[in-house]
Amino acid sequence: MPEAGNTGTSVGEAAVRAPKKQEAVPGLALGLALLSAGPVVILALLIVVLSFLSPYFLTGRNLSNILAQTAVISVVAMGQHLVILTRGIDLSVGSNVALASVVGALSFHAGAPAFLVIAVMVACGAAVGAINGLFYVFGRLPHPFIITLATLSIAKGLALQLADGRAIPGMPDAIDALGREAVWGLPGSVFVVAGVAAVLFAMAKTMVWGRWIYAVGGRPDAALRMGIPVSWVLVSVYVISGLCAGIGAVILAGRTDAGSPLFGNLLELDTIAAVIIGGASFLGGRGHLGHALIGAIMIGVIRNALNLLNVNVFFQLIVIGVVIVIAVESDVLRNYLEGRVRVMQAGRQS
Amino acid sequence: MPEAGNTGTSVGEAAVRAPKKQEAVPGLALGLALLSAGPVVILALLIVVLSFLSPYFLTGRNLSNILAQTAVISVVAMGQHLVILTRGIDLSVGSNVALASVVGALSFHAGAPAFLVIAVMVACGAAVGAINGLFYVFGRLPHPFIITLATLSIAKGLALQLADGRAIPGMPDAIDALGREAVWGLPGSVFVVAGVAAVLFAMAKTMVWGRWIYAVGGRPDAALRMGIPVSWVLVSVYVISGLCAGIGAVILAGRTDAGSPLFGNLLELDTIAAVIIGGASFLGGRGHLGHALIGAIMIGVIRNALNLLNVNVFFQLIVIGVVIVIAVESDVLRNYLEGRVRVMQAGRQS
Amino acid sequence: ADKIKVGLITKFPVPFYSTMEDAAKKYAAAHPEVQLVTGQGQAATDIEGQIALIESMITQGVKGLAITPVDPTVAPTLDKAVAAGIKVVLVDNGIPDWKGQTALVSTNNLNGGKIAGEYLKTVLKSGDKIGILQGVPGVPALDDRVTGMMEGLGDVKVEVVGKGATNCTLELGTSVTEDILTANPDLKAIYAACGPPIPGAVKSISNAGIGNDKIILVGFDACCGEIEAIKSGAEDASVAQFPAKMGELGIDTVVKAIRGEPVEANVDTGAGLVTLQNVKDFE
């Protein structure tokens, strides 16, 4: 509940001596504010370090590039985030992007107008998501890993079959526009990401459905007992994850002016990593949509910097691994320090 | 505890009217025995179907091939199984196989004798596993996903760097022998798999350590409170998973007479799928080593049959997905039927 | 003096592209006025990785770019490079219907496949059974090698009895060969669309107890243990492309284009068949 920390004490009798805000120690408070800003801090640190390493890093053009490069991971990671919130996993997102883009390209070549092509891609993504969700829930599968692994394989096979193994060039102009610069030097895709983030954020925060997702992730059996339609909540997150994959396909299609069965290679690992770097837990019910976004951008920033620094691929793999560990360990440290500072602050005030 | 079902009632007073074994209804009992045989049944069904589809499927040579082809997945899946029992995941196994094989090949070319080459590969695998475990536990990471994703990347990069991106042909003869036929038309690798399975099975069943794994997976906080050295149990399963990857590298090196940085591609997904098809749960504490083995063989059988039937590559992906779903759904159905039959049986006897 | 900054982007870490990169670096070392920036994707299918690489090359202000494009999907990003005044030279394979390039430095994979097909035509007859070890599903350059081979066979109508994806890896080369041999004891030939699976195929054939001379094995790339296999007689032939030549000529063409010198639109780096007879020349 979005209330101030000490409202609770007004209920019944004061159970604890709540710290009074005005007594806060300035130094500590500042440190605490910094520390509790979370993954953002780690991202900021990363950016500072990188801007020293490469003169190109902080140029407007490069920042715009980074946003364009992370657009797909970002959108898909947000869907993945919802799935992980319910203790699930969606391995099919990458293939789903590929299939949706191929289906979109085919429909364009069959003469569909731009809006229809977009609708077809998004619907195709959502359909794969629906299959995941429905099989998982109503097929009583023990874990979504299996069904999403199966659709990973099936969607990839279908995409290859439909496209006859090749990329299909050509996309309506409205979609291509997403890859071009739009406003403030930013590509159109960035605004799509922002839009999706805003909508999902609003839905998760203000709608009953959002509350249910946390309940289902927190304790599925209790959610059932409380009469929450657990099955449908679960189906819904897979549909939305698929939908996000569909939107990812649109963005990628705009960026490449094509649909391709090779799209989305290893996207499942990237998006899951983004979500986990962002601080969600596989045990469900914990995590914040915005952090998943930051996780995605962090991955994009690292990749971009390695390219700028002209690091060889072999070495890139090593560096990416090391940086991911450092990023997560910094977050662990940050969390620990935050806890310590809070206790110190409480101690001084009491 | 390996006791008969109704010992419990001898304690204190009889709480329930336990079914008496001798009254068992023969028809039901047979059905129940069949149903409760678990994943084996599904595998058997699969084999029956496939032997109708291809005349070559049931030939001795092909069965020997299947075992050889699944040797690596099987060994690595057993390590993965232990990790998943503790609610973890090991994404690094594939890269680990690659790195171990490369390190082994390099040590062979540097003049090491066969036993040393094998030791180097296994040790290299275990070392990567140890890094996973130590970072996860003592780095206080929220989930092993991150660190094993990082070592996936790092080990791959290292392997590529060390091997300069190419396969390194040449392995000592003792290792190559694993790829050749040994006894009864079976390749040596099959006996390695059997040996590893026997040792791990015995360890998990008869050693305190095995019990601890189930306790840690069942409820980590309680395990800590009961004084179980949770940290070391966790580290141990990652080390063993890495060790299994090292053994997998030995087998693969024997099969191909080379070490290669491209080995083990997507092995993490295959082994996790094997474990889950085998009936383990991501929520930890449940599952059986033998079932993971069956899951691995099931995947191998499907791939083999598709090759035998000359199914087109694109279509293979689709079929693999569909068959995986069917296999798991059959298991769900089997479980359900088993429960029903048990209740029926209890009903008739009371 | 102002250095000429050029970029080279190759597909992914396999020996073929490493050789290309090495040759380009050697060229740069011999020409001090050329500053070379290299980049490589992570996998044969790493479209987004390649796009990101092109974008960072633009950011770094290269004047020219030599690239082995994954597939047509990178065209719009290359358009951006062209719009930024960068000379783009495609290496190894082209992009159908894309006109932005200054030049194409390649051997045609289709033609390479034809060379293999023509060789097979001399040793096979209609009705013979052949198995194919495909590369990575969906990678056009690799698919072309198979298509080309079939074209090369011309009027010899062989029966393709087994086709499997190897992802150009050793391990899958082994398994897929095993299974094709199991299902087709009377197999006459195996053709592989890339080099890495070949040693695996060789091993499977010998494990199955089939003599060297019983099965014709033809590969592509002449890399990754193929030379040894040809020398031992286990492999009968392989199509060699010349990645070093591609790397060198690729950079050379870019540099010339930047300097405003005339360049050929199509630079053919050629392909040849490696057999036991001429294998010495390829070591």
Place this chain on the structure above:
Amino acid sequence: MSAVPAGVDHAATAAEYPVLAVRGATKRFGSVVALDDVSIEVRRGEILGLLGDNGAGKSTLTKCISGVHQLDAGAILLDGAPTQIRSPADARFAGIETVYQDLALFDNLTPGQNFFAGRELAGPQWLPRGMRFLQQRRMDAETRVLLANLKVTLPRLDAVVAMMSGGQRQAIAVARSTVFARKVVILDEPTAALGLRESRQVLNLVATLRDQGNAVILITHNMEHVVELADRAVVLRQGRKVGELVPTKDNKQELVSMIVGA
């Protein structure tokens, strides 16, 4: 401490037929017979004590009524009509609220979010349930009123339930059931983890629920509470119903013998 209304008065005000009746309930888990031909009924404005030793089948019976388990045999009648209760949602929809023995709290949510889980105050009404917008202000306000009424002391309202003490958790679970009580309220050992004051408050609450016209099923091991509140008591032993009587101070010992079977 407020005075406790005497329970027996209210039996008279009960409606003609029972609001909830269970007939011939049987439930097996594998070879364990948890319920064996058990029948109970409870009327509006009545508190039924459900007694029995550990493992007697009390929780199983309540879970069958609240839709968590399905009966193997037997019927559940609501207001005299046989009703299929296929899921907890069915039960809640039919007006049956349950405080489970394991509390069924969401550790990752705040007390307020727990109260309204599955019954969020939201609008507009014409939207499907899941898509309505949360009326956070109203829920916060009601949470505060509710806790104040129950006199439950919580350290903070915006902390998640995971960090609360055992008794605080129990109090939250009981409070939750009162929010939507309409017809039948089942409480499975609601005072087990509670302190003196909190126990008293919950007992008062049970009486209030009864006074509001609910039929209440109260499971407890505490004989004092049974005598004080229950209008009737049903005793289970090893899955069978072994007795039913009106508990008074004087037949307490009889009840105890029934429970332990001696």
Place this chain on the structure above:
Amino acid sequence: MSAVPAGVDHAATAAEYPVLAVRGATKRFGSVVALDDVSIEVRRGEILGLLGDNGAGKSTLTKCISGVHQLDAGAILLDGAPTQIRSPADARFAGIETVYQDLALFDNLTPGQNFFAGRELAGPQWLPRGMRFLQQRRMDAETRVLLANLKVTLPRLDAVVAMMSGGQRQAIAVARSTVFARKVVILDEPTAALGLRESRQVLNLVATLRDQGNAVILITHNMEHVVELADRAVVLRQGRKVGELVPTKDNKQELVSMIVGA
């Protein structure tokens, strides 16, 4: 039911200095002060009742003693010597057994496996602990004896604990602590979910633990149990120690006022 030994006699037999003493214990969770300068001590052969309303800090105090939490300030003395208890393993090693309020059972293990979790009977002794071989037969036999002594009724010994009733689970958790009790036994509301007979058995068990020379800390909300068993009672309120006295039938009301702070 066996006769309950009168508790007070045993206070006399207690050793000179306390086997466990906590001095000035303070523990904060964020801004919540769960313990504020609490000192207690308990001797061999003595039962210390630890009382207080929900959220008073009882469980927190026991968790600090058994190594689950670390004190922010204060010291723990074992046999008079200041001891650092850094982990539950430390505590168990030092001879402190705990029955947690949330039971800390492994749902996926059988009762017997639960009893011996972390203390498996295994050999040979020269191997490191984790690598010893389980002596399954011995553990099975001891499990049976243990359950028979406690007169706990379990449906089957080879079923996992997940399926047991609330009271059966509690009984298993209490039984577990008795297997290895050597010095100090802490029981956090051990009878909360128990039926009459089972409660009686647990109380007898607590007395037995005391008679065996353990120092016992018993947390409960049940005044009868406190009066019956405890040699001394310490009362916490809002994290502070507000009183300590020898509980008798006559000062029960005094205790209650201390607890609720009225």
